[in-house]
Amino acid sequence: MKLSKRGEYGLRAAIHLARCHKESRLVQIKEIAEEQHIPPKYLEQILLALKNAGILNSKLGVGGGYYLLRPPDTVSMGEIVRVLDGPLAPIRCVSQTAYEPCGCPDEETCGLRLVMLDVRNAISDILDNTTLADAVERVEQIS
Amino acid sequence: MKLSKRGEYGLRAAIHLARCHKESRLVQIKEIAEEQHIPPKYLEQILLALKNAGILNSKLGVGGGYYLLRPPDTVSMGEIVRVLDGPLAPIRCVSQTAYEPCGCPDEETCGLRLVMLDVRNAISDILDNTTLADAVERVEQIS
DNA sequence: GTAAAGTCTATAGATTTAGTAGACTATTGA
DNA sequence: TCAATAGTCTACTAAATCTATAGACTTTAC
Numbered sequence: 001m002k003l004s005k006r007g008e009y010g011l012r013a014a015i016h017l018a019r020c021h022k023e024s025r026l027v028q029i030k031e032i033a034e035e036q037h038i039p040p041k042y043l044e045q046i047l048l049a050l051k052n053a054g055i056l057n058s059k060l061g062v063g064g065g066y067y068l069l070r071p072p073d074t075v076s077m078g079e080i081v082r083v084l085d086g087p088l089a090p091i092r093c094v095s096q097t098a099y100e101p102c103g104c105p106d107e108e109t110c111g112l113r114l115v116m117l118d119v120r121n122a123i124s125d126i127l128d129n130t131t132l133a134d135a136v137e138r139v140e141q142i143s
Numbered sequence: 144m145k146l147s148k149r150g151e152y153g154l155r156a157a158i159h160l161a162r163c164h165k166e167s168r169l170v171q172i173k174e175i176a177e178e179q180h181i182p183p184k185y186l187e188q189i190l191l192a193l194k195n196a197g198i199l200n201s202k203l204g205v206g207g208g209y210y211l212l213r214p215p216d217t218v219s220m221g222e223i224v225r226v227l228d229g230p231l232a233p234i235r236c237v238s239q240t241a242y243e244p245c246g247c248p249d250e251e252t253c254g255l256r257l258v259m260l261d262v263r264n265a266i267s268d269i270l271d272n273t274t275l276a277d278a279v280e281r282v283e284q285i286s
Numbered sequence: 287g288t289a290a291a292g293t294c295t296a297t298a299g300a301t302t303t304a305g306t307a308g309a310c311t312a313t314t315g316a
Numbered sequence: 317t318c319a320a321t322a323g324t325c326t327a328c329t330a331a332a333t334c335t336a337t338a339g340a341c342t343t344t345a346c
Binding site for chain 3: 317318319320321322323324325326327328329330331332333334335336337338339340341342343344345346
């Protein structure tokens with residue numbers, strides 16, 4: 001049930017970018033890497049993947065950097081996890097985005113599948129309905 | 144967020160044993176392996192792990208096999224997953240059973256952590272409150 | 287035209303996963 | 317008592333995946 005480092009780093013970076021979004025400031029890989037303690041060359045690949053997925057955009061050259069392509073309240077955590085870590089479902093036969101048969105005789109009456117479907121739905125209820133803005137806001141409310 | 148084959152096989156086997164529990168029948172590795180399409184030598188290791196964890200027991204020799212040590216309505220899916228796949232939490236800093244600091248400056252105000260804590264709780268709400276008996280019963284109600 | 291910044295591809299090391307092999311032990315019953 | 321059955325235990329391996337690192341390249345601003 002684990003989130004990979006890749007997914008974790010990507011989410012941390014995205015939340016970081018969401019915080020910088022209101023100042024509409026471009027943020028360099030180096031800055032994110034240092035503040036979030038992420039190996040910069042690894043982060044580079046992750047941000048690139050998020051860019052190719054249409055979540056981030058970037059600007060080259062002096063004063064360039066990354067920024068969120070859409071407002072933070074329209075980018076869900078689920079979307080980011082799917083890009084970086086693949087389907088949310090614990091098991092493929094309950095995935096909405098990457099379904100595959102699991103080989104049990106009848107999926108409709110597979111006890112394991114029914115439970116894992118609940119788990120998948122619970123995970124996606126949270127991650128697809130929590131936006132980067134939510135994550136930022138929750139922290140600000142506490143501190 | 145994936146469940147390993149090990150975890151999947153273990154859960155399938157446990158549900159199989161739960162179904163056989165009412166007849167108080169011992170079940171051989173070979174039978175489970177064939178019915179659930181699991182490589183028998185791999186399943187062997189999995190069942191042994193569940194035995195060492197106090198979930199199953201076994202009997203040697205002719206007419207031997209595995210059986211649930213406790214009634215199916217007292218064995219949760221979460222317990223089995225933890226034995227075979229480790230903590231339910233997507234990230235260590237929100238694990239109840241295997242906590243580890245994640246290195247963010249302040250855990251109480253880490254946006255990622257707050258969201259992943261919700262995810263962990265959602266997963267464990269389901270898996271720790273669903274027993275093998277529940278899984279069997281749900282299937283029987285449908286068919 | 288040079289420095290800053292991202293782009294892209296390759297690769298490497300470590301870890302984990304999934305599975306196989308085989309020798310060993312305990313139990314039953316003929 | 318001995319042979320067949322069934323689990324135990326340890327080691328190993330092949331493949332996949334994860335977590336990076338390296339370096340050459342492109343674009344942009346000044």
